Amino acid sequence: MTFDALDTWWWPYLFILIAGWFATNAWRFLGVYLGGRLREDTDALVMVRALATALVAAVIGNLIVFPSGALAAAPMALRMFAAAAGFATYLLVRKSVVAGILAAEAVLITGLYLIGFDG
Amino acid sequence: MAEPAPHSPPNASDYRRWFFKGVVACVSIPALILMSAFVGFAGLAREAGITLPQAVFMVGVVWALPAKVVLIGAILAGSSLPAAAFAVALSSVRLTPMVVVLVPELRTEKTRPWVLYLLSQFVAVTSWVLAMERLREVPRDMRTAWYAGLGGTLVGVNMLVVTVMYVVAGSLSPTLSAALLMLTPIYFLTSLWGSARESASHFAMIFGLVLGPVFHVLLPGFDLLAAGVIGGVGAFLIHRLRKGKGAPS
Numbered sequence: 001m002t003f004d005a006l007d008t009w010w011w012p013y014l015f016i017l018i019a020g021w022f023a024t025n026a027w028r029f030l031g032v033y034l035g036g037r038l039r040e041d042t043d044a045l046v047m048v049r050a051l052a053t054a055l056v057a058a059v060i061g062n063l064i065v066f067p068s069g070a071l072a073a074a075p076m077a078l079r080m081f082a083a084a085a086g087f088a089t090y091l092l093v094r095k096s097v098v099a100g101i102l103a104a105e106a107v108l109i110t111g112l113y114l115i116g117f118d119g
Numbered sequence: 120m121a122e123p124a125p126h127s128p129p130n131a132s133d134y135r136r137w138f139f140k141g142v143v144a145c146v147s148i149p150a151l152i153l154m155s156a157f158v159g160f161a162g163l164a165r166e167a168g169i170t171l172p173q174a175v176f177m178v179g180v181v182w183a184l185p186a187k188v189v190l191i192g193a194i195l196a197g198s199s200l201p202a203a204a205f206a207v208a209l210s211s212v213r214l215t216p217m218v219v220v221l222v223p224e225l226r227t228e229k230t231r232p233w234v235l236y237l238l239s240q241f242v243a244v245t246s247w248v249l250a251m252e253r254l255r256e257v258p259r260d261m262r263t264a265w266y267a268g269l270g271g272t273l274v275g276v277n278m279l280v281v282t283v284m285y286v287v288a289g290s291l292s293p294t295l296s297a298a299l300l301m302l303t304p305i306y307f308l309t310s311l312w313g314s315a316r317e318s319a320s321h322f323a324m325i326f327g328l329v330l331g332p333v334f335h336v337l338l339p340g341f342d343l344l345a346a347g348v349i350g351g352v353g354a355f356l357i358h359r360l361r362k363g364k365g366a367p368s
Binding site for chain 1: 148152155162163165166167168169170173176177180181182183185186187188189190192193194195197198199200203204205206207208209210211212213214215216217218219221222223226232235236239240242292293294296297298300301302303304305306307308309310311312313315316317319320322323324325326327328329330331332334335342343344346347348349350351352354355358359
């Protein structure tokens with residue numbers, strides 16, 4: 001049963017509720033239930049954080065290497081270079097997320113302009 | 120810090136006042152950065168073929184941005200409902216320890232559990248960071264009202280941001296559309312690195328970045344799960360090995 005498996009208006013919302021709301025809120029509710037009983041530095045939590053980080057990073061990797069829409073038409077090398085430039089800037093400028101975003105976007109837009117992307 | 124007089128029980132106007140202070144607390148750099156990430160999310164949702172009402176619904180019910188980005192990634196990959204739910208759940212386990220840390224700060228002996236369950240809906244990185252920073256300045260019995268103002272406003276404003284940007288995204292030039300779609304990956308590339316508590320998370324991030332695209336080709340439909348599990352467990356093992364060498368105890 002995929003997101004567009006059923007041709008009804010409510011199926012995508014049910015899909016979002018189960019795969020989105022339930023899958024995130026189960027953890028939030030568990031957190032309320034556990035209250036202050038869980039320690040932050042146990043090995044289990046380190047493992048959980050590593051899993052979650054790798055999963056989100058996998059999505060990010062896919063969004064850069066296999067993007068959709070207009071970004072897919074931009075050259076792969078430029079996408080990777082822009083992301084690398086943004087990340088390097090972030091590290092150099094006191095871990096500023098804003099600086100990283102601005103640098104990546106500046107490189108991407110300049111690159112696209114230079115290759116005549118808008119035709 | 121205006122602690123209310125200890126003998127006067129809090130009344131409705133106190134709650135309203137602190138709720139409003141929570142609303143105002145949204146005006147902050149983290150909230151601005153989050154809004155830019157939701158600008159990117161709107162473009163991403165649109166490109167993934169998700170309708171505007173569905174995208175806004177997603178913001179309201181899921182809220183946590185990594186979970187939504189994974190959900191859209193799963194939808195794009197044509198994952199089945201159980202696989203999508205599993206991937207989103209794996210990406211959201213970190214919400215539990217965040218809520219566990221937040222709840223003792225919000226609660227008084229008189230707080231009813233349903234209030235906490237309701238407020239936990241607002242927990243995601245930005246509101247959590249703002250709350251952990253500022254809750255200390257809020258009188259204890261006003262904290263739930265304050266956090267409701269903060270969390271509710273962040274969710275509401277970003278539902279609006281997504282609505283506006285989803286509509287605007289259709290009329291952007293190809294270069295600006297590409298720039299819009301670049302916002303989400305670069306936002307997470309930087310903020311995910313910054314939020315890592317230990318080296319395990321840094322290794323996990325590098326493994327995930329590489330394994331995601333690799334498994335996208337090798338195992339379509341299960342790429343996120345495979346990259347998450349292999350990358351996460353691998354990073355954890357490296358973390359253990361390094362810790363073992365560094366500290367013999």
